[in-house]
Amino acid sequence: MTARGLFITVEGGEGVGKSTNMAFLEERLRGLGVDLVVTREPGGTALGEELRALLLQPREEPMAAAAELLLIFAARAQHIEQVIEPALAAGHWVLCDRFTDATYAYQAGGRQLPVSLVRELEQLVQGELRPDYTLLLDAPVDVGLSRAGERGELDRIEREQAEFFERVRATYLQLAEESSGRYRCIDASRPLDAVQSDLQGFCAELGQCWNARLG
Numbered sequence: 001m002t003a004r005g006l007f008i009t010v011e012g013g014e015g016v017g018k019s020t021n022m023a024f025l026e027e028r029l030r031g032l033g034v035d036l037v038v039t040r041e042p043g044g045t046a047l048g049e050e051l052r053a054l055l056l057q058p059r060e061e062p063m064a065a066a067a068e069l070l071l072i073f074a075a076r077a078q079h080i081e082q083v084i085e086p087a088l089a090a091g092h093w094v095l096c097d098r099f100t101d102a103t104y105a106y107q108a109g110g111r112q113l114p115v116s117l118v119r120e121l122e123q124l125v126q127g128e129l130r131p132d133y134t135l136l137l138d139a140p141v142d143v144g145l146s147r148a149g150e151r152g153e154l155d156r157i158e159r160e161q162a163e164f165f166e167r168v169r170a171t172y173l174q175l176a177e178e179s180s181g182r183y184r185c186i187d188a189s190r191p192l193d194a195v196q197s198d199l200q201g202f203c204a205e206l207g208q209c210w211n212a213r214l215g
């Protein structure tokens with residue numbers, strides 16, 4: 001029987017270096033010789049990418065927090081059915097740039113929607129599916145926002161106030177503490193080579209976990 005693949009998610013606030021380090025992780029994990037599917041949320045399917053564009057486009061009409069939450073879970077339902085579940089079942093690893101921890105951080109933490117609402121939708125849309133490992137790239141909000149700002153125009157969510165992102169960061173740190181078995185937290189405010197040296201250690205740990213799973 002094929003061993004189910006590992007589901008690895010990468011999380012963090014704006015500008016912490018997710019994109020830069022996703023590329024690094026992808027290269028190192030492929031180097032381990034595993035079949036890897038790299039994807040992102042919101043997105044990862046044609047429908048999901050359309051929903052992402054709707055979510056991130058600045059708009060005059062404010063988006064209701066509940067509308068934002070439901071669009072995110074709609075994209076996630078499609079992503080799970082079309083990409084994530086089939087890949088894991090076939091024994092591929094899935095490396096996903098953000099998943100439901102982002103919903104806890106941004107919609108429950110940032111937007112202050114009830115956590116119970118996120119939990120109910122998580123159960124409805126995901127059933128038992130949860131990440132095996134979550135890498136949190138953590139940096140002070142001002143460090144991330146200034147890096148994100150250097151990239152050019154800000155999207156709808158990046159335009160939020162600093163207090164919103166402080167709540168996002170605090171929620172991520174709380175999740176990392178509550179789920180310390182699954183989380184690896186990396187100080188992303190350091191120079192890139194220090195961050196990537198820790199990422200290298202994380203990849204080695206994943207390789208060992210996989211070998212143990214294969215017996």
Ligand SMILES: Nc1ncnc2c1ncn2[C@@H]1O[C@H](COP(=O)(O)OP(=O)(O)OP(=O)(O)O)[C@@H](O)[C@H]1O
Pocket residue numbers: 012013014015016017018019020021147148150188189190191192193195
């Ligand atoms: N450790 C680091 N030290 C200094 N600069 C960094 C570091 N990591 C990333 N950067 C730079 O910060 C900027 C933002 O990085 P990146 O786009 O990877 O962040 P991100 O978290 O994916 O952002 P977002 O999620 O908002 O798209 C880029 O210019 C990148 O080169």
Ligand SMILES: Cc1cn([C@H]2C[C@H](O)[C@@H](COP(=O)(O)O)O2)c(=O)[nH]c1=O
Pocket residue numbers: 014041042072097098099100101102103104106107157158
């Ligand atoms: C999955 C997810 C994402 N978001 C927000 C977080 C970011 O502002 C954008 C995604 O863009 P990035 O390139 O990954 O930075 O969407 C959210 O609010 N809730 C979620 O569940």
